[in-house]
Amino acid sequence: MTSPDLRHHGDVDAAPGLADFAVNVRVPHPPAWLRDRLAAALDGLGRYPSGQAEERARAAVARRHGRSPDEVLLLNGAAEGFALLPKLAPRCAAIVHPGFTEPEVAFRDAGIPVEHVLLSSDFRLRDVQHDADLVVIGNPTNPTSVLHEAAALKALPGRLVVDEAFMDAVPGEPESLAHDPDVLVLRSLTKTWGLAGLRAGYLLGDPETLARLAHGRPHWPVGSLTLEAITACCEPEALADSARFALEGAEHAAFAVAALGDLVVVPPKGPYLLVRVPRGTREALRDKGIAARRCDTFPGLDDTYLRVAIRPPEEFALFVDALRVVMEELA
Incomplete structure (x- = not known):
């Protein structure tokens, strides 16, 4: 429990x-241009979300991060990505704390053992040891606001999942691993763009892992307005x-x-x-x-x-x- x-x-x-x-x-609330984009999409709510709209959104995310569309999994907010992680069936999950607690909730509810990796008073990574085969960490970390070096993250033992929900608030995104094919990276669009009530995010990773995470999701897992928001917020002007x-x-x-x-x-x-x-x-x-x-x-x-x-x-x-x-x- x-x-x-x-x-x-x-x-x-x-x-x-x-x-x-x-x-x-x-x-x-979202900026005026984004509200206008979402308002223009309202007339399409009588139709189910289309495959073409999903493809456009995935392509926009892929261009934004220099990835291929099959390395993108669209989500109803980054928090949905944490709920999918137990499908990877790790023997044990290490959660770096203090940190966002939803990953721990997801693993514990799925019956997967969780190990805390507690950082010291300055909350930076130093000689981290754990016995898990999957590790989850935020960068920048919520609530400490520490930005960990990408090299330190890559040195963590076990499969790496990085929560970059706030990375777009860091000028230049210097320590992002969104480009790295060996890391699972979660991104959120709700913080910067005032979309907390809509839920919009995505996962970046290798196609095989993303397919495993997507297996069993309901049909039309992401709604039309969210698809429009993801596309809009990944375009060059945005x-x-x-x-x-x-x-x-x-x-x-x-x-x-x-x-x-x-x-x-x-x-x-x-x-x-x-x-x-x-x-x-x-x-x-x-x-x-x-x-x-x-x-x-x-x-x-x-x-x-x-x-x-x-x-x-x-x-x-x-x-x-x-x-x-x-x-x-x-x-």
């Missing part, structure tokens, strides 16, 4: 009416926008780090940061209308950590001011 805490995600912390620093979606957003995000992260100072645990590379605060801070922030992601549901962390979504400076200042008041009160 999966621990209920492992199923906790930031959307639960971000209740209506609270200023949301708990969810890592960049914007609250990629140029995404690159610009990543650079802006790095500037916003620099402001956040300067504003929070020593509370920041490690310099953030993703669109969120990990802070260390007194116990009771999250609840006190909530009382002041601020939502932050609790971190005691991540193996290796406790309730003195918070994950905070990085926002533009004028928005992030609201969090900084509230946190300053709360820490004075708690002191």
Whole structure:
């Protein structure tokens, strides 16, 4: 039976009416051009998703990463990819923590033994040892916002699965393994493009493994709007926008780090940061209308950590001011 805490995600912390620093979606809704693309596709909802639309989406993803279309598996959000991983039937799965907990949920629910690989206080890979034949890690890792070197990832023992859900928020994507045919890589489109409610993502890997993962999925596994979103978000114009957003995000992260100072645990590379605060801070922030992601549901962390979504400076200042008041009160 999966621990209920492992199923906790930031959307639960971000209740209506609270200023949301708990969810890592960049914007609250898709940009106008993407809304227009999706709106134009609405008239086709009376038809089943077509094979041609799926082929276009796979081809767009393949071009984006320099892969072939048969190395792309389209998903209803990256989280669906984790649910498919037990089909690989590993003897044991190693999950690098602190990290996203959905892979562990999927393996435990399938009866596959799970081994925790707990990283030390700076949350970087050093001399990692485990007894599993498959290892899952996020890059950049959620919630620590650490970006691991590609060479360090490749040196991990066992079959490698890398969750790159936030990689497009890293300027230049310098440590991505999306091009590597020997690695399974998950990507999400919902964070950058405000599509959390639509669910859009994909898996990159060798054709044989992807066919194994796809076996048994229902017919029409990905809906028409998701296919349109995947195609649109992998086209050159969208990629140029995404690159610009990543650079802006790095500037916003620099402001956040300067504003929070020593509370920041490690310099953030993703669109969120990990802070260390007194116990009771999250609840006190909530009382002041601020939502932050609790971190005691991540193996290796406790309730003195918070994950905070990085926002533009004028928005992030609201969090900084509230946190300053709360820490004075708690002191």
